[in-house]
Amino acid sequence: MALDNLQKIEEVDRWIDACGDYLEGQQEFANEFVEPRRYKGNELVEVVGVTALATIHTAEKEGRLPPPDLNENNRRLGATLGQVLTMQDYFGTSPCRQSDDEPQILSFINFKGGCYKSTTALYAGSYYANLGYRVLLVDLDPQASLTLNTGLFPDVDSSYESSLAPYIIEDVDHPLENVEAVVRKTHLPNMDIIPACLDLAGVEFSLSNEVVESRITQDKAAMAGVFFRVREALSSIKYNYDLVILDGTPSLGLLPLNIILASDTAIVPVPTEATDFASTRSFCKLYKQQAEILNDAFGDDVPLPDMFVLPTRYSPSEHNATVSSQEILNAVREIFNVKCLDTVIRKHESVVSNLSFFRRTVFDVNAGDCNVSRDARKKAIANFSTVFNEILEKAVFPHWESKRVWREERGIV
Ligand SMILES: Nc1ncnc2c1ncn2[C@@H]1O[C@H](COP(=O)(O)OP(=O)(O)OP(=O)(O)O)[C@@H](O)[C@H]1O
Ligand SMILES: [Mg+2]
Incomplete structure (x- = not known):
């Protein structure tokens, strides 16, 4: 049976809700499922801008940097971007512009x-x-x-x-x-x-x-x-x-x-x-x-x-x-x-x-x-x-x- 205009509009309205629900579900799934990127080894050395991993590990041991995240076997998980930013701040290696430079x-x-x-x-x-x-x-x-x-x-x-x-x-x-x-x-x-x-x-x-x-x-x-x-x-x-x-x-x-x-x-x-x-x-x-x-x-x-x-x-x-x-x-x-x-x-x-x-x-x-x-x-x-x-x-x-x-x-x- 043919739909009248009101029914056609209601149908589109249902599509809007259903698309919204789907996108929201996808978003929740992504938030729960995706682990943050972690930097380890040479990648960590490079992004922090120090010469060796030991420089970071020593600062962590001496309490100059927060302790690293560890897994259940006490092995380092690697640093999240937030932790990398803290390290860059501490070592003065942040690539950010100086205040005289225009964004x-x-x-x-x-x-x-x-x-x-x-x-x-x-x-x-x-x-x-x-x-x-x-x-x-x-x-x-x-x-x-x-x-x-x-x-x-x-x-x-x-x-x-x-x-x-x-x-x-x-x-x-x-x-x-x-x-x-x-x-x-x-x-x-x-x-x-x-x-x-x-x-x-x-x-x-x-x-x-x-x-x-x-x-x-x-x-x-x-x-x-x-x-x-x-x-x-x-x-x-x-x-x-x-x-x-x-x-x-x-x-x-x-x-x-x-x-x-x-x-x-x-x-x-x-x-x-x-x-x-x-x-x-x-x-x-x-x-x-x-x-x-x-x-x-x-x-x-x-x-x-x-x-x-x-x-x-x-x-x-x-x-x-x-x-x-x-x-x-x-x-x-x-x-x-x-x-x-x-x-x-x-x-x-x-x-x-x-x-x-x-x-x-x-x-x-x-x-x-x-x-x-x-x-x-x-x-x-x-x-x-x-x-x-x-x-x-x-x-x-x-x-x-x-x-x-x-x-x-x-x-x-
Ligand atoms: N490097 C890439 N390799 C493969 N697919 C890509 C890449 N970059 C974008 N795409 C895909 O190509 C499609 C168009 O990309 P995008 O939306 O970035 O283009 P756009 O120029 O912003 O489009 P619009 O003009 O509609 O704003 C998307 O499906 C996107 O996932
Ligand atoms: Mg676009």
Whole structure:
């Protein structure tokens, strides 16, 4: 029997509840099941930044560091990230910026859907946090996949009030000095997130209206302000962190433009697949149009961010009808030249998909955990680490004077 409209709506309502229950169950399962990553042996020495394991063990024996966690046979379990941070503090080896260095805002942005933006943003945040940096993730996509993957349940654990939305539209009930209230903890002690919610979709509409109004009243300053709302909203809380990582929507609009203009460096993930590559040109075209409008109106008062291209979805063994992943990669490198990062994000399908089920990244889990094979974990860690280290070298350290001095003292070029 055919359903009437009300029945059809009720049916959708049941789907909403059932999806919610399923996601909540999955989240509880992940929280109970996933053991925190533990650092041992050489890995511990490297992440703490000392020369030998004995340095750590002696400090623990002498009570200068808390005693290690032991298993039932009195063997060391290894240090959690929280314990690593305590060790870095004690030995003065924390990689965090000095107070004179500006925190760096990075975004992974392209108007192309599915080019690995959110996953790369999450993995970058987790990698940097696991090195000891203080990281803030900011989810500005109403789809909220970054929010979900850090263990929050979008539109249940997040809402208009607990996202950046009211601060972007300058809601009078949410003055800028309260923005810290929307920052939430993640599973990592030194990585926080500002979650997204569905209402962020309405922000785009509000911002467009404001631009139209300011054009009518020819209020140039008001119009400029609309492009910098995200930057404004983050201008004070960013100082609690070393790195702020923004994730946005695969669309061209005022919110994505706000993300680009809030970034010190915008990294454009470019898929190395023929069909998707065409959209990279469209992205450049659309961005150029907007940048020209801004530049004509405000000149260098409106600084455009540095930009790098990051090839993604690289899979040299995979061929499509006309051209292979390797050929597209070669073209991307030739076209973007020094602005193309040397490293690429490879496809790690089983790793990423298994870990997203557990709301973790490859940097947060122990070898053999979460249905990820040791070999696949090792390969993924090696690939992601080289990419994120290159981003540190090219987009972050040049802005931190303390890193230059630190390296000069140690003869590192
Ligand atoms: N390195 C990777 N290897 C394999 N699969 C990946 C990798 N990175 C992301 N994925 C998968 O590809 C799909 C798209 O990734 P993601 O959501 O990060 O893209 P996006 O660009 O943020 O998409 P959108 O445009 O919808 O925001 C997801 O299913 C994700 O799990
Ligand atoms: Mg995304």
